Amino acid sequence: MSVETVTKTAPRNVVECLDTSAYQVNPYPVEEPMREPLVLGNPSLHDVTVKIAGIIEGKPNLKYWIAVLICASIAGAGFGAIGETVITGIGVWGSNNTIGWAWDITNFVFWIGIGHAGTLISAILYLFRQKWRTAINRSAEAMTIFAVLCAGIFPVIHTGRPWLAYWLTPYPNQMQMWVNFRSPLVWDVFAVSTYLTVSALFWFMGLVPDLATVGNFVKGKIAKRLYTFFSLGWTGSMRNWHHYEIAYMILAGLSTPLVLSVHTIVSMDFATSVLPGWHTTIFPPYFVAGAIFSGFAMVMTLLVIAREILGLKEFITLKHLENMNKIILATGMMVGYAYSMEFFIAWYSGNEYERTVFINRAFGEYWWAYWSMVSCNVLSPQVYWFKKARRNIPLMFIISIFVNIGMWFERFTIISTSLHHDFLPSSWSYYTPTHVEIGIFVGTIGLFLTLFLLFSKYLPVIAISEIKGVMPGSQPSYHDDNHH
Amino acid sequence: MSEKKTVAVLGNFTDPNKIMDAAAKVHQSGYTEFDIYTPYPVHGLDKAMGMKRSILPYVSFAGGIFGLVNAVFLIWWTGSVDYKLNIGGKPLFAFQFSIPVMFELTVLLTALATFFGLWFLCGLPKWYSDLQDDAGFQRAVDDTFVLSIFSSDSRFSLDTTEKFMNELGADNVRRIEA
Numbered sequence: 001m002s003v004e005t006v007t008k009t010a011p012r013n014v015v016e017c018l019d020t021s022a023y024q025v026n027p028y029p030v031e032e033p034m035r036e037p038l039v040l041g042n043p044s045l046h047d048v049t050v051k052i053a054g055i056i057e058g059k060p061n062l063k064y065w066i067a068v069l070i071c072a073s074i075a076g077a078g079f080g081a082i083g084e085t086v087i088t089g090i091g092v093w094g095s096n097n098t099i100g101w102a103w104d105i106t107n108f109v110f111w112i113g114i115g116h117a118g119t120l121i122s123a124i125l126y127l128f129r130q131k132w133r134t135a136i137n138r139s140a141e142a143m144t145i146f147a148v149l150c151a152g153i154f155p156v157i158h159t160g161r162p163w164l165a166y167w168l169t170p171y172p173n174q175m176q177m178w179v180n181f182r183s184p185l186v187w188d189v190f191a192v193s194t195y196l197t198v199s200a201l202f203w204f205m206g207l208v209p210d211l212a213t214v215g216n217f218v219k220g221k222i223a224k225r226l227y228t229f230f231s232l233g234w235t236g237s238m239r240n241w242h243h244y245e246i247a248y249m250i251l252a253g254l255s256t257p258l259v260l261s262v263h264t265i266v267s268m269d270f271a272t273s274v275l276p277g278w279h280t281t282i283f284p285p286y287f288v289a290g291a292i293f294s295g296f297a298m299v300m301t302l303l304v305i306a307r308e309i310l311g312l313k314e315f316i317t318l319k320h321l322e323n324m325n326k327i328i329l330a331t332g333m334m335v336g337y338a339y340s341m342e343f344f345i346a347w348y349s350g351n352e353y354e355r356t357v358f359i360n361r362a363f364g365e366y367w368w369a370y371w372s373m374v375s376c377n378v379l380s381p382q383v384y385w386f387k388k389a390r391r392n393i394p395l396m397f398i399i400s401i402f403v404n405i406g407m408w409f410e411r412f413t414i415i416s417t418s419l420h421h422d423f424l425p426s427s428w429s430y431y432t433p434t435h436v437e438i439g440i441f442v443g444t445i446g447l448f449l450t451l452f453l454l455f456s457k458y459l460p461v462i463a464i465s466e467i468k469g470v471m472p473g474s475q476p477s478y479h480d481d482n483h484h
Numbered sequence: 485m486s487e488k489k490t491v492a493v494l495g496n497f498t499d500p501n502k503i504m505d506a507a508a509k510v511h512q513s514g515y516t517e518f519d520i521y522t523p524y525p526v527h528g529l530d531k532a533m534g535m536k537r538s539i540l541p542y543v544s545f546a547g548g549i550f551g552l553v554n555a556v557f558l559i560w561w562t563g564s565v566d567y568k569l570n571i572g573g574k575p576l577f578a579f580q581f582s583i584p585v586m587f588e589l590t591v592l593l594t595a596l597a598t599f600f601g602l603w604f605l606c607g608l609p610k611w612y613s614d615l616q617d618d619a620g621f622q623r624a625v626d627d628t629f630v631l632s633i634f635s636s637d638s639r640f641s642l643d644t645t646e647k648f649m650n651e652l653g654a655d656n657v658r659r660i661e662a
Contacts, residue, residue, distance in 0.1 A: 044627065045523060045626065045627035046626055046627040049523075049626045049627065170558060170562060176567070177567060178562035178563070178566060178567040179562075180563075180569070180571060181559045181562070181563055181581065181582065181585055182563075182571055182574050182581045183571075184584075186585070187584035187585055187588070190584065190585050190588040190589065191584065191588050193592075194588040194589070194591055194592040197592060197595070197596075198591060198592065198595040201595055201596070201599045202595075205599060205602070209524075209625070212625045213523070213625040213626060216622050216625050216626065217626075228611065229611070232603065232608040232609035232610075232611075233608055233609050233610045233611040233612070233613070234608065234625070235521055235613055235615075235616075235621075235624065235625070236521040236522050236523060236624045236625050237519050237520075237521055237606075238507075238519060238520040238521070238522055238525075238526070238529055238530055238533060238535075239519055239530075239533075239535065239606075240606040240608070241522065241525040241526075241530070242530040242535050242538055243538045243540050243602055243605045243606055244525065244602065244606070245525050246538040246540045246541060247540055247598050247599070247601075247602040250540070250541065250544050250594070250598045251595060251598055251599075254591050254594055254595055254598075257587075257591070258588075258591050261584070261587055261588065261591075265584050265588075268584070465523060465524040465525075466524070468523055468524040469524035469525060469526075473500070474500060474524065475500055475526060475527050476500045476501050476503075476504045476526065476527065476528060476529075477500075477501055
């Protein structure tokens with residue numbers, strides 16, 4: 001290993017990399033010098049600590065507390081509606097004998113789907129060595145956990161007697177009964193609980209080194225103790241990093257098939273039934289693409305606001321937002337393909353019931369839901385073919401809201417339109433939500449935003465150690481084993 | 485109060501290339517009881533320090549196998565031994581319907597084994613370190629690479645180790661007593 005040949009440290013930014021004299025001195029320039037930098041303004045490592053840990057150290061202003069108060073009140077109202085459901089029974093909802101699954105399951109699938117982008121960013125983009133993910137993975141993972149928590153509320157209260165929800169798990173009991181492993185609903189219990197657990201472990205593991213950094217940075221005695229306690233006493237020892245990096249890789253490798261399995265299994269709740277409109281093999285990939293699509297839209301909604309308010313524009317750059325918009329465009333096209341393929345198969349199968357359900361979906365009583373879905377999910381992202389649109393912040397905020405709405409309507413369309421005209425015309429029905437269902441759904445939005453607001457103030461919103469590791473000049477400019 | 489003893493000699497680095505070089509030289513000189521504290525994982529530094537591949541993947545694998553075996557046993561025993569229930573004429577046990585739960589429990593147990601195995605291998609949680617009061621050491625979680633050679637090493641001797649550290653180009657070479 002001849003270190004003496006490297007007389008100058010690695011170039012610190014793109015401009016220096018393009019300077020040919022830097023090449024002459026250092027024959028090993030940093031990787032991909034022609035790309036847009038991931039961190040703007042060329043801050044030092046210490047600047048990064050100050051910037052991100054500084055958000056935690058700083059006192060939140062009145063606006064922040066007003067925002068928390070509003071969101072928490074909405075969440076509180078939601079819990080009130082849940083209380084009404086639990087005390088009176090699920091008869092307070094608009095669902096009926098024909099439409100047994102309505103807003104509750106729509107909201108469950110909606111929230112689970114939101115979570116998927118977090119895992120995609122933290123795990124799949126990690127395995128693909130997409131370094132731009134480091135700026136957004138922490139907040140996206142937080143979003144995953146909060147979204148899955150919101151999702152979990154719905155099936156539990158849908159049981160009608162949520163205090164008996166533990167019956168969903170297999171445990172030896174005095175009734176001498178076991179759960180039915182042939183039912184996709186049991187698969188769902190395992191999928192969602194595994195997903196929540198693994199996401200939380202992965203998130204916490206990622207936080208440990210940053211909590212040590214924050215614990216070292218904050219001045220308050222109690223804050224210092226708390227952050228240090230949860231950092232488990234992390235010192236940054238290379239002997240620990242050595243295991244840590246392997247663990248990170250394993251958890252990323254596990255989360256990747258896990259995230260695909262979760263929405264696959266959610267889709268099997270529908271696909272394994274014999275109901276026209278649900279019983280299709282396209283559901284697993286269609287649901288997974290839709291989940292990633294909706295999740296990225298939610299990440300976009302939150303990050304556009306967060307980078308503005310928390311002053312993180314040099315970390316969450318236009319390049320990051322543009323990359324996410326490209327993914328939104330790609331996954332939006334995938335769900336668009338799935339919508340048309342469903343229609344094609346309904347016609348091509350020659351199955352009369354299947355055909356009727358789909359014609360009814362687009363032109364029946366729920367036409368407004370179907371066309372809201374198509375226009376929000378398929379038409380609105382098409383503007384992202386243009387670079388100008390992909391880098392236009394107000395526009396991407398609006399589109400992300402559209403996609404969130406569209407994806408909610410997708411789940412509603414799948415669930416309610418397939419159910420409301422079943423095999424027996426005498427039991428055909430129509431569904432309208434009651435104030436209780438609306439209250440619960442809006443309440444989960446409040447809960448989600450409250451948790452995200454608290455997270456963005458009290459935990460490092462950007463993975464400090466990861467962003468330091470991808471900054472120009474942070475890694476040795478030679479590798480003895482020729483791999484990155 | 486017992487008398488204070490030097491537990492380590494510390495030196496700071498800020499250049500990733502220099503710390504790589506220093507790590508290789510410390511390792512080549514035969515030291516084994518040393519560590520480098522870094523704010524982020526430096527690629528290849530573990531190799532330069534002479535560390536072998538982590539055994540963590542074996543722990544994870546064992547966890548995964550444990551999860552898989554338990555899932556198969558759970559589904560088979562509950563469904564076809566303890567509580568035989570005919571549901572739509574479906575078989576009491578089959579691999580096809582077991583796959584989702586087998587997969588999920590494999591993933592869950594692998595993740596738990598990885599998570600707890602990691603902290604076990606790192607010796608964490610441990611809220612005390614002999615070095616913790618040193619201001620330079622604390623910067624290791626911020627922007628500095630801190631090389632530490634411990635007095636427990638058989639080759640350790642105050643003067644030569646300090647001199648060696650200075651030769652490596654470390655800044656602010658200092659002794660830590662505890």
